[in-house]
Amino acid sequence: MYLRFVVRIFFGNRSYALLMLPLLIAGYAALNLWKGHHEPHVGVSFGFWGHLLSQSTYLSQFLAGGLILVNGIVLNTLFNRNGFMESNNFLPALLYVSFLSIFHSFYYLDGFSIAQSLLIIGLYQLLKLNQNEDARRIVFNAAFIIGVACTFYPVLLVIIPFLFWMIWVIRPFIFRESTLIVVGFVIPLIFAGVYGTVYNIHLSGPELSSTSSELWLEDVTVLGGIVLFMIVLGIGRFLLKLKQSSIRLKKLFRVIIILANFSLLLTIFEYFVFHKKEALSLVFIPMMFFLPYSFGYKKQRGVTTAVFYLLFLFSVGKFFYPLAF
Numbered sequence: 001m002y003l004r005f006v007v008r009i010f011f012g013n014r015s016y017a018l019l020m021l022p023l024l025i026a027g028y029a030a031l032n033l034w035k036g037h038h039e040p041h042v043g044v045s046f047g048f049w050g051h052l053l054s055q056s057t058y059l060s061q062f063l064a065g066g067l068i069l070v071n072g073i074v075l076n077t078l079f080n081r082n083g084f085m086e087s088n089n090f091l092p093a094l095l096y097v098s099f100l101s102i103f104h105s106f107y108y109l110d111g112f113s114i115a116q117s118l119l120i121i122g123l124y125q126l127l128k129l130n131q132n133e134d135a136r137r138i139v140f141n142a143a144f145i146i147g148v149a150c151t152f153y154p155v156l157l158v159i160i161p162f163l164f165w166m167i168w169v170i171r172p173f174i175f176r177e178s179t180l181i182v183v184g185f186v187i188p189l190i191f192a193g194v195y196g197t198v199y200n201i202h203l204s205g206p207e208l209s210s211t212s213s214e215l216w217l218e219d220v221t222v223l224g225g226i227v228l229f230m231i232v233l234g235i236g237r238f239l240l241k242l243k244q245s246s247i248r249l250k251k252l253f254r255v256i257i258i259l260a261n262f263s264l265l266l267t268i269f270e271y272f273v274f275h276k277k278e279a280l281s282l283v284f285i286p287m288m289f290f291l292p293y294s295f296g297y298k299k300q301r302g303v304t305t306a307v308f309y310l311l312f313l314f315s316v317g318k319f320f321y322p323l324a325f
Contacts, residue, residue: 007308010094011300017090021072021097025065028101028315033061035319038107041212046111047152048192050201055108064109067117072096074120075288078127082252084289085241091295092288098308101315102219103281104212112212112278115153120285122146123259127252129170139167139177143184150185151192155209155270155279160185162262166255170248209270215277219318223280226311227287233304234294241293253289260286 009017032038040055053060072093080088100106105113125142129135146163150156164181171177195201242253263282270279294304 007091007094007295007305008300010090011295013088014090015088018073018076018093021069021093024094024097025069029061029065029107031316031319032107037319038104038214040108041104041110041214044108044110045203046114047150047154048189048196048201048203049111049151050196050199053109055110060109061107064105064107064113067109067113068097068100068106071100071117071120074124075285078124079289079292082127083249084252085292086297089292091292095291095308096284096288098311098315099223099284099287100281102215102223102318103278104214105278105281108212110212111152112209115149115156116282116285118145118149118152119156119282122149123285126166126170126255129167131170131172131248131251135167135171136177136180139171140180140184142167143181144187147185147188151188153209154203155266155274158266158269159262162258166258169254169258170251209274209276209279212276212278215280217277220277220280222314226307226314227291229307230291230294230304233301233307234291237293237297238290256286256289 006020009020040060042055043051044053044055046052053063055061075096076090076093079085079092080090104110105116122142122145125138125145128138143163146156146159150159163185164178167177167181196203242250245253260283263279263286267277267279267283270276294307295301296304
């Protein structure tokens with residue numbers, strides 16, 4: 001009953017629901033400190049910036065939790081501000097924190113967790129684009145922020161064609177803007193390259209991916225099943241919203257779908273090249289714009305709430321009964 005009450009708070013237009021997020025994040029962190037399910041890595045990579053901070057420090061854990069909190073709030077702000085649903089709700093933040101609690105980067109800071117936050121901030125810039133307004137500052141800022149993200153997570157460099165694609169969905173091709181995209185994207189890479197040269201930082205093949213190799217296949221299986229079930233529950237409502245949307249909102253949905261496809265392709269690439277699965281957490285950035293539809297519109301859907309209970313029980317239960325099959 002308590003959990004249902006919690007979901008109902010986030011389901012409605014109650015901004016104070018966000019005050020519960022720090023408690024939820026702190027609860028997961030406390031469970032991990034107690035049970036030690038996720039362990040700090042030695043020599044954690046921050047991409048082109050080398051080894052900035054040991055994960056064995058409390059500062060690493062505090063910063064990781066802080067980034068998760070900011071990510072959830074920013075994603076929720078994007079969801080409500082751009083009218084992805086008729087009325088405001090705060091489910092994206094709750095879902096993001098719950099899903100990300102399965103991943104190592106939720107508990108310890110690394111280059112990948114920083115890159116993920118920067119990617120969300122870059123998306124914040126992209127969704128500010130308009131068809132008929134000057135966009136030079138916005139596209140430069142977006143490209144610069146995503147370029148910085150690539151310095152912390154070098155595998156993300158493959159995003160550049162998708163970045164152009166997402167921008168051109170909303171904006172027509174303008175040579176000056178495209179030039180600014182390239183300049184903004186390259187500047188952080190040049191600076192990081194100079195930094196690496198001065199401090200003699202050399203990335204080997206495995207260090208091109210700054211993600212953890214800790215995620216288990218069983219976790220991926222359970223998460224995949226829950227996400228697919230929620231997509232099935234929400235597809236009807238989503239298609240109806242898409243049909244009734246303005247031209248601008250349709251374009252924003254296309255941007256989110258492009259980002260979802262990129263995230264899936266990057267996850268597959270990293271799995272086969274680096275044998276890691278942590279990049280799967282990137283998929284939950286675009287998913288936060290789709291999964292809230294599964295909870296219904298005016299009336300909270302009971303079956304989706306039950307699925308969320310399963311997610312919550314799994315995210316907490318793994319500390320006590322880790323899957324091993």
